[in-house]
Amino acid sequence: NAGVTQTPKFQVLKTGQSMTLQCAQDMNHNSMYWYRQDPGMGLRLIYYSASEGTTDKGEVPNGYNVSRLNKREFSLRLESAAPSQTSVYFCASSFSGEVYGYTFGSGTRLTVV
């Protein structure tokens, strides 16, 4: 019962470096999401993929790109990391339209120095 798996769990980047956060789910979910969590801000949606082959911007997409590689995998890329992107990143998945069925990964803690 892996659910949603995120890698890596921790990462430190220098300003300007790039990296890709990986997310995979094994529940046959259609929809996948990337959120960031900052103190006092709750979780804010970065990008989502309603189904394989589609991606859309969320509330805070600037500085990020995503790829829905297949039904299982949804990656988040930072092309040129900035200190403002220091955050905890969560991936989630669900069956289409079933908001009560969101399953979250355990998060990636990213620090940009």
Added chain:
Amino acid sequence: GQQLNQSPQSMFIQEGEDVSMNCTSSSIFNTWLWYKQDPGEGPVLLIALYKAGELTSNGRLTAQFGITRKDSFLNISASIPSDVGIYFCAGQRSQKLVFGQGTRLTINP
């Protein structure tokens, strides 16, 4: 920007006390949900509410979907140490979830 206003932002209580937190919005949601996040983990769903006025319980947790569809509250009765964590409200909009800022609950034994 943030569309859900959750309060209080933090609570410090004694074990055994009851807890109440709420969430308000300037716009209507069709579904309200409450999540709990343990340290180092992702949020986990506690209660989902689908109808205005609905009152739902899950053990010591009780949540209500406001009549106006713009608010919800969560009560925890007789708190225990494992209730420590961050609680988030979330509303459904266009098949996506919008989250509140979270309420951090700390319990003194």
